[in-house]
Amino acid sequence: MPQLFNLADDLRRTPERAFLTDDSREIMRFAVETLMSGQQAALVMLTEIRGGAARSLGAQMVVREDGQYCGFVSGGCVEAAAAFEALEVIATGEDREVRYGQGSPWFDLVLPCGGGITLAIHKLRSAQPLLAVLNRLEQRQPAGLRYVPQTQTLTCLPAPTRTGWHNNGIETGFHPCVQVLIHGGSIEAQATADLAAAAGYDICHFDPFSGHPASQIDADTAVILLWHDLHRELPVLQAARDANPFYIGALGSQRTHMQRRQKLSELGWREEEIDRIKAPIGIFPKARDARTLALSVLADVAAARLHRDEG
Structure with a gap:
């Protein structure tokens, strides 16, 4: 049975940004390299925007089991908090949804834009979906990722998709580099x-x-x-x-x-x-x-x- 972090674990795993990027390809490569090295990771996805937001729907972060993370889901004001949540998801093996800003229970995490965001945090169990997306982008073909909260599954979509909710799943579309x-x-x-x-x-x-x-x-x-x-x-x-x-x-x-x-x-x-x-x-x-x-x-x-x- 997976265990929750104890205090010593928490101190060892204080979230720290690995490097600055909002490039989806770099974020997915970080996740793939983490999983291929035998470490665990979680994918954080921006799935709802209430009012204004610094990032677009579908923005991503990846958090490694040692607390290293990359990517953005806001203007930088909730990433560390989201990384702590992701570490718990890695430890428990249970995906979760968290809210920040407007409509959130965390009154001390206020978004400067005055809006609110919802994040889905998924423990990555395989590098395959991310590798499939990266391979399509490398071949200059569009692709997508589909995450279904009810089944906690992540799959690659080998076709263009518009970022948003479709049939109880959040789909994020990716285009090749300009x-x-x-x-x-x-x-x-x-x-x-x-x-x-x-x-x-x-x-x-x-x-x-x-x-x-x-x-x-x-x-x-x-x-x-x-x-x-x-x-x-x-x-x-x-x-x-x-x-x-x-x-x-x-x-x-x-x-x-x-x-x-x-x-x-x-x-x-x-x-x-x-x-x-x-x-x-x-x-x-x-x-x-x-x-x-x-x-x-x-x-x-x-x-x-x-x-x-x-x-």
Whole structure:
């Protein structure tokens, strides 16, 4: 029979953050590595939001049996308390639900946003569901995790799912990392690639000679064209037309884009296809230096991705 922690155990297992991350892949890898090393762990999931919250539904933490944890389910105000709860779940083997903020019995744990959250804490019994999700994301395929409180089970969903409650279970959807295809031989292209890499995006280099160029582009790709030459853009634009990237942006003024529209129309593009191209690229106009342009472009990409995921 599993035993509750005694005081000595509690002191040895004081929760401590292992490292800072809110990247789902890093959080799941931490859990998998823990289980593969023979240690125990619990998964903490944000399953309900009342009012405002710092994190989205489905946000996660993983807590290891020695108290080390990673991930966020709030702005940082309840993570240590949730880790203590997770340690008890590991010790007892019984999943639980806890509430913080609005509607919670813990009057001393108030969320700064004034809202409330509910967390489901699940003792991980197998690395397989998490490994299956990670493998799909590595292959640039969407995936999901489904947790059913009544049966205390966690399964991988090998298909896209919208985060939320479905048939008595909470499902969390995951998309592959944003892939940024930057096409351009300029200082602006290099600055954008450097900033994208720092933001954790995958960088893809366009190769017009690789079979079918559209194979490099998927639904989680942002196509960024930083040429001042429409002729050089065309191979990538044609590839993007055949694929389904969530973002296509092109450098140039309004006048340049009018010329681009006319050329693409002559090549048989439909109006709705041309309308997918964000031009001039970026969230603010007339960026005159490479770093400012890179910030403008990648902020636009992040906004487009957020809009797609929330749509």
